[in-house]
Amino acid sequence: MRELIAKASNLPSVPKVLQELMAGFESNSVNGERLAALLANDLAITAKVLRLANSAKFGGNRKIGSVKDAVLVLGTDTLRTLVLSLSLSGSFKPIPGFDLNAYWRYSFRMANRCKYMAKLLPGVDAEMAYTCGLLHGIGEYLIHIVKPEQATLIEQEVALGNRRRETEMKHLGFDFTQAGAELARFWHFPEAIALAIEHQYTPVYNGKLDPYAALIMFGRYLLEHENAVKEGRHELFPVKLAHALQLKLEDTYKYIAEMPDLDAGIDEMLS
Template identity: 50%
Template sequence: MKLLIEKATNLPGIPKVVQELIASFSNEKINSDRIAVILSSDQALTAKVLRMANSVRYGGHRKVGSVKDAVIVLGIDSLRTLVLSVGFVSTLKAPEGFNIKEFWLKSFKVANRCKWLAKSLKTDPEIAYTCGLLHAIGEYLIHLVKQEEAILIDKRVAKGENRSRLEQQLLGFDYAKAGSELADYWHFPQDIVTAIRWQEQPGAQEEPSKYASSILIAQYMLDNEAKIEQGIFDDFPAKLVHSLHLNLSGLYVRMENMTDIDEGIEEFIN
C-alpha cells in the first residue's frame, strides 16, 4: 500500500496550512494569533474561508472581513475545522469515474454526526469531525491508484455488495486500510490514522478507538435515519456502545431528538 501511494504521481499534496492546522490538534498551547498567522499564509484559501464564515451555516449575523474577525466570531476550534473542510474540498480533484460531489456530501454528513456524538463519547469534537470528514479518503485513493477496479467496485456496491469485503477480495486491502496509510503518509495525528483504520471494526482492537467508534455509529445513523425517527434500533451496534461504557438508552433518546445538523453543507461543495 505504501508503495502504491509513493508511486501515485497524481496524488495531491495537502496545503501547508491544512497540514499545520491538523498538527495543531496535539498542541494545547495553540492560540488565536497563531491560527491567524497560519491561515494568512494562503491567500486563496483565506478568501474561501472568509466567504464560508459569512454563510448561513456559520451564523451570517456578523460581517467577517478578515482572519482576525473570523477568529473572534467563530473561535479557534470552529475556524480550524472550517479551514480543514475548505482546504480538503479545494485540494482533492475528481479522478475519472469518481463522483466527488457525492463523496463530499456523505463525508460532511458523517463528520457532522461524529461531532454530534463527541458529547456522548467524551471526545474532542473537532478531531471527531475531522475523522468523519476523512473517513472515506481511502475510496478516493483507490480511485487514483486502481481506477478500473474502483469503478467496478462502485458498481457492485451500488447493487448491494459490501464495499470493504469486496475491496479485500479484489485488491487485498480495503478503503479503511488505504485511508489510514494515506493519512499516515500525510503525517496526520495518530488518533485520526487509527480512527480511519479501524472504522469498520473498532471492537477488534484491544481498546476500541472512540473516534473509530464514532465513525461506525455515525454511518449507522446516516444509513438508518428513517428507522431512528421511528425509534427502531434493532440492528444498532449496541455491543460496541456497551464496550465504551455509554448509556445506551440515553443515546437512543438523543438520536431520536436530533435536530437537522446538515444545514448548509452544500455550500462547501458548490
C-alpha cells in the same frame, strides 16, 4: 500500499495550513492567533472562509471582514474545523469514474454526526472526531487513483449489491479502510486519525476500545438507518459498542432524537 501511494503521480498535495492544523491536534499549538497567521499565507482559503463565515449558518447578522473577526465571532475550534474542511475538500481533484461531489457530501454528513455523538463521550475531542469522520472514506478516493481499472470493476459490483470491503479485498487484497489509513500516515496526519480510519468497522482492537473509530461506527449507523432513526426505531443500533463505552441506551436514544439538522450549510461548503 505505501509503495503504490509513493508512486501515484496525481495524489492530492496537502496545503501547509492543513498540515499545521493536523499537527495541532497533538500539540494543541494552533490558537486563534496562529490560525490567522497561517491563513494570511493562503488567500484562496481565506476568501472561502470569510464567505462561509458570513453565511447564515456561521455569521448570523454580524459582518465578518477578517480572519481576526472570524476568530472572535466563531471561536477558534469552529474556525479551525471550517479551515480544515475547506483545505481538504479543495485538495481533492476530480478523477474519472469518481463522484467527488457525492463523496464530500457524504463525508461532511458523517463528520457532523461524529462530532455530535462525540459530546456523549467524556475526554473525546469533538474536532478530532469531526476530522476522523471527514476522512473516514479517503481510501475510496485513493483506490480510484492508484488502481483505476479495478476501481471501476469494484463500483460496478457494489452497484449490483455486493459489499464494498469484500469486493475490494477480492480485487485488490486490501480495502478502503486500510488504504485510507496508509494515506493518512503518508500525509503525516496524527496516528489517532489513521487508526480510527483503519478500525472504523472494528473499534475494539489490541485489547482496547478506540473512541474515534467507535464514533465513525455511530455516524455510519445514523446515516445508513436515517429513516428508522427519525421514527425512533433503533433495532440495528450497535448496542454492545454503546455498553462498552458506558453509554446508557435510554439517554443515547433521547440524545439522538434531539439531534438538530446537522447538514445545513453543506451545499455552501461544496460550492
